[in-house]
Amino acid sequence: MTSCNHSNLLLLSERKSRLRCRNCHLTITADELGDGYCPECFDAYGKKQYDFEPVEETGEGKTTYRCEDCGVKVEVD
Numbered sequence: 001m002t003s004c005n006h007s008n009l010l011l012l013s014e015r016k017s018r019l020r021c022r023n024c025h026l027t028i029t030a031d032e033l034g035d036g037y038c039p040e041c042f043d044a045y046g047k048k049q050y051d052f053e054p055v056e057e058t059g060e061g062k063t064t065y066r067c068e069d070c071g072v073k074v075e076v077d
Contacts, residue, residue: 004070012064012073019052027055 020027021038028038037048065074 004067004072006067006070006072006074008068009065009074010068012066018055020055021049022051022053023049 018027018029019033021041024038024040024044026038026040033039035048037050038052041047041049062075062077065076066072067074
């Protein structure tokens with residue numbers, strides 16, 4: 001058992017909504033798309049695939065913190 005009282009907490013960033021390529025099933029954030037086409041399909045097949053579906057998050061609305069002193073993660077409803 002640790003003696004840390006977890007007084008130095010850092011809020012971990014919330015998960016961004018993600019998209020899944022309907023062709024290769026790569027899961028990626030909209031920010032990572034860049035040019036709007038799937039980078040995996042382009043690298044593998046040389047084709048620019050623009051067909052994505054949203055991926056539902058399973059975060060259940062919990063906020064997560066990490067203690068900067070001992071590294072433990074704390075979830076709060």
